[in-house]
Amino acid sequence: MKIIAITNQKGGTGKTTSTINIGAGLTRLGNRVLLIDLDPQANLSFSLGLNDPANMPNIYMVLKGELALTSAVIEINNMGLIPASPQLVNLETEMAGDQNKAILLKKVLDDRLGFDYILLDCPPSYGLITLNALTAAQEIFVPVQAEFLALQGMSKLLETVQNVQREHNPTLEFSGIIATRYDQRRVLNREVIDSLLEHFRDKLFTTFIHENIALAEAPSFGQDIFSYRPDSNGARDYLALCQEIMERR
Amino acid sequence: MKIIAITNQKGGTGKTTSTINIGAGLTRLGNRVLLIDLDPQANLSFSLGLNDPANMPNIYMVLKGELALTSAVIEINNMGLIPASPQLVNLETEMAGDQNKAILLKKVLDDRLGFDYILLDCPPSYGLITLNALTAAQEIFVPVQAEFLALQGMSKLLETVQNVQREHNPTLEFSGIIATRYDQRRVLNREVIDSLLEHFRDKLFTTFIHENIALAEAPSFGQDIFSYRPDSNGARDYLALCQEIMERR
Numbered sequence: 019m020k021i022i023a024i025t026n027q028k029g030g031t032g033k034t035t036s037t038i039n040i041g042a043g044l045t046r047l048g049n050r051v052l053l054i055d056l057d058p059q060a061n062l063s064f065s066l067g068l069n070d071p072a073n074m075p076n077i078y079m080v081l082k083g084e085l086a087l088t089s090a091v092i093e094i095n096n097m098g099l100i101p102a103s104p105q106l107v108n109l110e111t112e113m114a115g116d117q118n119k120a121i122l123l124k125k126v127l128d129d130r131l132g133f134d135y136i137l138l139d140c141p142p143s144y145g146l147i148t149l150n151a152l153t154a155a156q157e158i159f160v161p162v163q164a165e166f167l168a169l170q171g172m173s174k175l176l177e178t179v180q181n182v183q184r185e186h187n188p189t190l191e192f193s194g195i196i197a198t199r200y201d202q203r204r205v206l207n208r209e210v211i212d213s214l215l216e217h218f219r220d221k222l223f224t225t226f227i228h229e230n231i232a233l234a235e236a237p238s239f240g241q242d243i244f245s246y247r248p249d250s251n252g253a254r255d256y257l258a259l260c261q262e263i264m265e266r267r
Numbered sequence: 268m269k270i271i272a273i274t275n276q277k278g279g280t281g282k283t284t285s286t287i288n289i290g291a292g293l294t295r296l297g298n299r300v301l302l303i304d305l306d307p308q309a310n311l312s313f314s315l316g317l318n319d320p321a322n323m324p325n326i327y328m329v330l331k332g333e334l335a336l337t338s339a340v341i342e343i344n345n346m347g348l349i350p351a352s353p354q355l356v357n358l359e360t361e362m363a364g365d366q367n368k369a370i371l372l373k374k375v376l377d378d379r380l381g382f383d384y385i386l387l388d389c390p391p392s393y394g395l396i397t398l399n400a401l402t403a404a405q406e407i408f409v410p411v412q413a414e415f416l417a418l419q420g421m422s423k424l425l426e427t428v429q430n431v432q433r434e435h436n437p438t439l440e441f442s443g444i445i446a447t448r449y450d451q452r453r454v455l456n457r458e459v460i461d462s463l464l465e466h467f468r469d470k471l472f473t474t475f476i477h478e479n480i481a482l483a484e485a486p487s488f489g490q491d492i493f494s495y496r497p498d499s500n501g502a503r504d505y506l507a508l509c510q511e512i513m514e515r516r
């Protein structure tokens with residue numbers, strides 16, 4: 019079982035879009051995948067067609083010990099999903115004094131669950147929720163939009179990862195940067211990719227996810243890109259990315 | 268003096284881009300403007316050319332009472348700017364028991380500062396930092412990318428605003444929704460705009476900000492759109508939006 023945190027504190031870089039479509043791509047390639055929505059905005063849950071994730075079993079109840087993880091898993095698009103809850107924002111203050119506040123998630127994820135991959139969709143911030151994801155995960159994937167602020171965010175991310183490796187999770191690996199919404203006609207995109215290659219050549223996946231409107235449309239139908247538009251650029255890109263992910267194992 | 272919070276918990280909707288370019292547009296129309304970077308990632312500070320905002324006077328020091336607000340203001344592109352600091356993330360736990368935790372910002376902003384507009388760039392989350400911005404502000408502008416998740420975020424935003432109006436700031440007005448990265452060729456953009464008009468007709472600014480690569484390039488040069496490319500669509504759109512903002516006073 020491989021636990022992967024999909025994170026970037028910069029907003030709107032394609033974390034949720036990547037969680038759904040990497041999950042769906044790995045499922046098409048024969049894996050059993052669980053998605054966990056750790057964003058209080060529940061964007062992953064809404065994008066897979068749930069109308070009211072707050073009023074169903076969710077990851078907040080599991081982290082608080084009110085519910086076993088397996089009772090919160092629902093089947094959607096052949097994947098397991100544990101929805102988010104708006105109450106996740108309260109964890110920061112609720113657990114402020116708790117010794118175990120960083121390992122709430124790690125404690126409930128174990129090998130016997132029967133999944134090949136568990137993907138964690140993180141909110142755009144570095145609070146207790148993301149700390150829990152980085153402590154539970156073995157690997158980190160970072161979706162990055164190839165624009166000015168992408169590089170600024172990387173140094174902060176590296177610092178955070180090093181802190182987590184030192185204090186909570188020594189085996190955590192910052193293994194992959196995913197270039198999202200890439201358009202080779204834009205000089206800015208090409209320039210930022212060149213900088214990323216200079217600093218992070220071994221981490222940048224060779225598959226780029228191109229700008230493709232079908233990826234933005236699929237959530238309106240509660241679908242992943244493979245069920246919404248299997249012949250789109252988006253589907254081709256995410257499938258190639260999944261093949262690359264599996265080869266790296 | 269008008270204090271405006273530019274906020275949306277959804278990431279990547281154009282909050283920072285709008286703060287910079289509304290600020291610069293209002294300045295071109297003869298106003299004296301202060302920008303305050305409330306995002307611990309300091310994207311606004313980086314986008315205006317600062318290399319190391321953490322090691323200069325910043326809004327965190329002001330909120331903690333270590334520095335007077337006027338000593339933290341720097342002049343950039345004819346605007347006042349108070350940079351952010353990564354330490355802003357600590358406010359949540361540092362002030363957990365403090366009675367005044369919601370009014371830290373309100374306490375330091377007053378009419379004698381000599382600004383016509385103060386624009387607050389918020390992080391993509393609803394924690395203590397954004398609460399301070401909503402408590403200090405008279406108006407809220409919400410940049411929205413016209414895609415699926417835009418509408419989901421609105422209902423949560425309205426709920427938050429109503430809480431703040433009830434508990435901290437009765438005169439707070441949710442006055443404007445700004446459509447950003449709009450491309451009229453995309454069916455999805457047109458459909459989401461139609462829904463926004465149905466639910467929020469009186470709040471949606473009639474000026475849309477179109478997708479325009481110059482807006483994404485300008486921060487690499489530490490410039491606003493008017494100094495980077497005054498004849499671009501981005502400059503035209505933001506100037507028209509500023510004229511609309513001034514007419515609404």
Ligand SMILES: Nc1ncnc2c1ncn2[C@@H]1O[C@H](COP(=O)(O)OP(=O)(O)OP(=O)(O)O)[C@@H](O)[C@H]1O
Pocket residue numbers: 028029030031032033034035036057061140141142198199200227228229230231233234235276277278279391412414415416
């Ligand atoms: N390759 C792509 N082509 C076109 N649109 C895309 C692509 N990837 C993502 N999008 C769109 O960009 C927007 C932002 O993506 P998404 O919500 O996945 O980012 P995020 O990093 O999860 O955001 P947040 O920081 O709010 O969690 C969404 O509207 C999504 O549909």
Ligand SMILES: Nc1ncnc2c1ncn2[C@@H]1O[C@H](COP(=O)(O)OP(=O)(O)OP(=O)(O)O)[C@@H](O)[C@H]1O
Pocket residue numbers: 027028029030142163165166167277278279280281282283284285306310389390391447448449476477478479480482483484
């Ligand atoms: N109208 C536009 N046309 C093209 N690119 C744009 C436009 N508006 C914003 N962008 C780009 O989109 C990205 C996201 O914008 P921005 O950083 O301003 O959003 P934000 O809401 O402040 O994000 P965060 O949630 O991380 O604070 C940036 O790379 C920016 O340059």
Ligand SMILES: [Mg+2]
Pocket residue numbers: 033034035057061062140141
């Ligand atoms: Mg997301």
Ligand SMILES: [Mg+2]
Pocket residue numbers: 282283284306310311389390
């Ligand atoms: Mg921003």
